[in-house]
Amino acid sequence: MLQDALLIAGKDLRLELRSRVALNQVLPFALLVLVLFAFALDPDRGVLAQATPGLYWIAVLFSALLALQRSFAIEAADGNRDALRLSGLDPAGIFLGKVLAVSVQLIVLEVLLGIGVAVLYTTHIEGWGLLVVSSVIATASIAAAGTLFGVLAAGLRVRETLLPLLLLPVLAPVLIGSTRAFEAALAGSPSEGWPWVGLMSIFASLYVVAGVLGFGPLLEES
Amino acid sequence: MTTQLSNTSSGPDSTASRGTRILGVLALVSMAALALFGLVLSPPDANQGEVVRILYVHVPSATFAYIGCLLTTVGSAMYLWRRSQWWELVAYASAEIATVFTAIVLVTGMIWGRPTWGVYWVWDARLTSTAMLLLLLLGYLAVRRLPADHGVRTRRAAILGLLLVPNVIIVRQSVQWWRTLHQKPTLLANGVGAEIEGLMLFALFVGFIAIGLVFTWLLIHRFRLAWLEDQVDEAGLDVAIAERRAEGAAS
Amino acid sequence: MIDNWGFVAAAWAVVFGGLGGYAIRTIMRGRSLTRQVPPEKRRWS
Amino acid sequence: MVHLRGAVALLGRFPALAGVDLDLEPRRIVLLRGANGAGKTTLLRTLAGLVALAAGEATVLGVDLRTDRRSVRHRVGLLGHATGLYDDLTVGDNVRFWARAAGADADDVERALTRLGLDGRLRSVAVSRLSAGQRRRTSLACLIARRPELWLLDEPHAGLDQQGRDLVDALLREATAAGATVILSSHELDRSMQLADEVITIAGGIVTRDSDVAGVQVVPTDGGAEGHRGDR
Numbered sequence: 001m002l003q004d005a006l007l008i009a010g011k012d013l014r015l016e017l018r019s020r021v022a023l024n025q026v027l028p029f030a031l032l033v034l035v036l037f038a039f040a041l042d043p044d045r046g047v048l049a050q051a052t053p054g055l056y057w058i059a060v061l062f063s064a065l066l067a068l069q070r071s072f073a074i075e076a077a078d079g080n081r082d083a084l085r086l087s088g089l090d091p092a093g094i095f096l097g098k099v100l101a102v103s104v105q106l107i108v109l110e111v112l113l114g115i116g117v118a119v120l121y122t123t124h125i126e127g128w129g130l131l132v133v134s135s136v137i138a139t140a141s142i143a144a145a146g147t148l149f150g151v152l153a154a155g156l157r158v159r160e161t162l163l164p165l166l167l168l169p170v171l172a173p174v175l176i177g178s179t180r181a182f183e184a185a186l187a188g189s190p191s192e193g194w195p196w197v198g199l200m201s202i203f204a205s206l207y208v209v210a211g212v213l214g215f216g217p218l219l220e221e222s
Numbered sequence: 223m224t225t226q227l228s229n230t231s232s233g234p235d236s237t238a239s240r241g242t243r244i245l246g247v248l249a250l251v252s253m254a255a256l257a258l259f260g261l262v263l264s265p266p267d268a269n270q271g272e273v274v275r276i277l278y279v280h281v282p283s284a285t286f287a288y289i290g291c292l293l294t295t296v297g298s299a300m301y302l303w304r305r306s307q308w309w310e311l312v313a314y315a316s317a318e319i320a321t322v323f324t325a326i327v328l329v330t331g332m333i334w335g336r337p338t339w340g341v342y343w344v345w346d347a348r349l350t351s352t353a354m355l356l357l358l359l360l361g362y363l364a365v366r367r368l369p370a371d372h373g374v375r376t377r378r379a380a381i382l383g384l385l386l387v388p389n390v391i392i393v394r395q396s397v398q399w400w401r402t403l404h405q406k407p408t409l410l411a412n413g414v415g416a417e418i419e420g421l422m423l424f425a426l427f428v429g430f431i432a433i434g435l436v437f438t439w440l441l442i443h444r445f446r447l448a449w450l451e452d453q454v455d456e457a458g459l460d461v462a463i464a465e466r467r468a469e470g471a472a473s
Numbered sequence: 474m475i476d477n478w479g480f481v482a483a484a485w486a487v488v489f490g491g492l493g494g495y496a497i498r499t500i501m502r503g504r505s506l507t508r509q510v511p512p513e514k515r516r517w518s
Numbered sequence: 519m520v521h522l523r524g525a526v527a528l529l530g531r532f533p534a535l536a537g538v539d540l541d542l543e544p545r546r547i548v549l550l551r552g553a554n555g556a557g558k559t560t561l562l563r564t565l566a567g568l569v570a571l572a573a574g575e576a577t578v579l580g581v582d583l584r585t586d587r588r589s590v591r592h593r594v595g596l597l598g599h600a601t602g603l604y605d606d607l608t609v610g611d612n613v614r615f616w617a618r619a620a621g622a623d624a625d626d627v628e629r630a631l632t633r634l635g636l637d638g639r640l641r642s643v644a645v646s647r648l649s650a651g652q653r654r655r656t657s658l659a660c661l662i663a664r665r666p667e668l669w670l671l672d673e674p675h676a677g678l679d680q681q682g683r684d685l686v687d688a689l690l691r692e693a694t695a696a697g698a699t700v701i702l703s704s705h706e707l708d709r710s711m712q713l714a715d716e717v718i719t720i721a722g723g724i725v726t727r728d729s730d731v732a733g734v735q736v737v738p739t740d741g742g743a744e745g746h747r748g749d750r
Contacts, residue, residue: 004619011604011615018644019606079600082568087619088592152378156370165364166382169357170389173396180400199396206388214381216588217302220374220570237503239517253489261485272477276484283488319495326491330484337477371530373570436492443499446517450506457510459533463526463723466536470556470722 001093008089008097012071013104021070022105030063030113034120043121052121053182057175060110061142065164067105068146071098072154081155084219091216095147099211102143110135127185130193134181137200141174144207151218174200237446245439252432259425267422273337278425280330282433283323284352289437290320291355291386294362298383301376310376311452313383314366315444319437321359328352347401351394358382358389372455519544519699520565520668524574527564534560536723537574542701542716545694549714550703557723558703559598562670565701566596579667592620595666597674601657605646609636609656612645617663630663634685650677662689669693671702675709687713 016022037055041047048055075081084094117123125131149166153159177196184193238246260278267274297313300306331349332342343349366379520542527535534557542548550558563569565578567587576583581590603612610631617627631637634655640648645656654677661669669690675683683706690700690713704710711717719727 007615007618011607011611014611015604015606018608074604074606077605079598079602080604082563082596082598082600083602083616085568086566086591086594086596087616088621089619148381152365152381156368158368162364165357166361169354169361169393170385172354173392176396176400195399199392199399203392206385206392210381210385214302214384217377218381220377235504235507236500237507237517238500241517257485261481272481275481279485279488322491322495326488329487329491333480333484333487337480436496440492440496440499443496443503447499447503447506450503450510453510454506455531459528459531462531463533463536466533466723468722470536470720470724470726472722 001090001096004089004093005096005100008094009100009104010097012074012098012101015074016101016105022067022109026063026066026070026105027109027112029066030059030109031116033059033062034113034116038120048121049123052117052123053186054175054179056113056117056182057138057178059113060106060138061168061171061175063109063113064102064106064142064146065167067102067109068150068167069160069163071102071147072150072159076154081219091219092212094219095151095211095215096208098147098150099140099143099208102147103139106139106143107135110139123186125186126188127190127193130181130185130190130197134178134185134193134197134200137197137204138174138178138181141200141204141207142171144204144211145170145174148207148211148214148218151215173203177203237443237450242439242442245435245442249432249435249439252428252435256425256428256432259421259428264421264425270338273334274422275425276330276334278429279433280327280334281426282429283330284327285430286433286437287320287323287327287352287355288390290316290323290441291359291390293441294320294383295385295387298380298386301380302384307452310380311445311448312441313380314376314448315441317359317362317366317383317386319440319444321356321363322440323437324352324356324359328356345401347394347398350401351390351397354393354397355390358386358393362386372452519579520701521577522574523576525564525571525576526573527560527569528572529560529569533572534569534723535564538720538723538725540718540725540728542699544699545697546715547690547694547700547702547713548716548718549710550701550718550720551707551710552703552720556721558720559672560723561720562596562598562672562701562703565668566594566670567591568596592664593666594668594670595661595664596670596672597657597661598672599676601645601653602660603645603653603656606644608642608644609648609652609659610641612656613659613663616660620664622663622665626663626665630659633662633689634659651679651682654678655682658686658689662693667698669698669700669702671700673704674702675704675706683709 034055037051037059038048041051041055075084114125118125146167149163149170153162153166156162177200181193181196181200184190184196256278260275264275264278266272293316294313297309297311297316300309301313328349331352335344335346335349336342362379362382365382366375368375368378520540522538522540525535525538525540526533536557538557538561550561552558560569564571564576564583567578567581567583567590570587571583578590579593583590602616604615607615613631613636614624614627617630628637631641636652636655636659640652645653648656654674658674671690674686674690678686687709690702693700702710702714715730717727717729718725719729
């Protein structure tokens, strides 16, 4: 199962390296969202500084939607879904591989977006331990739930509109948790942030288990 | 599509049966009793005044909305585990009813909030998580009603149904923490008071009975309706196979 | 406090109207679908 | 090898297969012929375990498809109209990925690429830049690297040049010599008839004729038995 996961993750990441869709389209989109927030919320009155953690995670969440759409668009083309089913790969392995590939892409995006926030919003960054741990857990949560719902919407004519409807309400706890954890870290009181990391860990575990068990049936078309 | 008029046959021409008719009458009677006790006989609350009467319908509706969600999750689990079509229909029927109840809970909660809090909406933990629950249920229904193959949509919807209750728990927990970390839950202090008693308690009890009967009646009818939908879906398959074979034999 | 009867009436109207409307819709849909299904397949009869 | 009794398969609500009866011996090349929409593609996909059986019985490679469609899949090779390749990856990447997914090693990959003439410059070209014939060759390379026991080919000659078609025929003969069974559908009847040991004609989702190449009926088919549909 893990071998299959690494094979799939390697394939997805190699595909990203060759096509650079996430790098050339999703990342600029995320940075654009940051700039748009600055337009919408007056940067001189301190609103932007207060809202920084929330805006950051909103930008990550919307970019993640695009990355997930992309992750399933490559499998939707030209009979790849059939080929995957015929491949003999463990569905649980396919799920974990996709989660891994999306997570890696999101983490790269988060780092670059973090630099963007630090520069554009002049955020003073501290509380590194909590920032890193909560980012990793939140990313795993988004990728696991997103991959499960991604395959749920895959192959349907309404997939582009269905995925946000299904995914965003479910990810509400992750958005709340990651934002609060970042606020706590930036405010220099990390102890308030750790319970959120715990909650997000439960969320991530739930969705990893659901994906490992549910991916096989979901991959079937009839 | 085979259209058979059954006006002359022995079967009923609706989803009603003798049992549900009795149940329906009981539900109507108990709703009338609820109106009597809730609106006329019970006294106004010392703190909330007349507004407390909203709670006689609001609280039971919330309870049965949650019961509906629980049934959806259980039904989805049984469908995925045992391949039980019966449980799949239970999950679908109760999800739709739970959606109606959740919407009612949300609207009555907002109406209760206006005189109590002065605004229709506050970011109260219960109100917010109910709104999220409504969105989750709408997602389930959207998938269950997809214009796709029957097996595809039931299986995909069942995965969502299975995750419904865990999701609700996590969402509630997160919203609860989110609110309590920032402000003390003073608003909830005027909620259902601890000292409701006598006729007020009885009115609430009647509310549970009445809403529970309505819920059960709706569940049975919606289940039969879903079962009919499946039958209509499957009808014509035999005809289609025969036509297809004739096409082959003729060539 | 007198005004509050309006809120009570609105809330009860939502409950009775919502449940009643949904019940009627269910029955109506049931009737129209029943006609398309032969009686021997209706298990509750 | 392949054993179908009253097999019904649905595409949505359309019975693409309406009760197929079929028995095939191993190590043979079987030609599937029939008009467009007769059910050839659905039959191949059903044998690959991709389409669920709505009614009837089906056993492929000793696996009962009613209860288990998954364990037959990695033992068959299906070449459909769609190539199943990732456009943004190179030919080499694609073949390596699908071969490794099926548990093949690097030698199998090299052999397959060489056999299909893809070991030169084409190896590092992205699939999106290939011609239709080159794509076909790439997916054939993926297929032979997997060493399937049952080859299911939907119009394998389509889109290939003369040389490519000869190569396909040679590959199929090699495969049956090595113990595999081949079922192919084709409109290139002249070419396929020379290749095939057995010809199956299907129409309207049923097998109407099962004969050897000379036209001698192998199994009499009535083509009209009713009552195959069980409980769904």
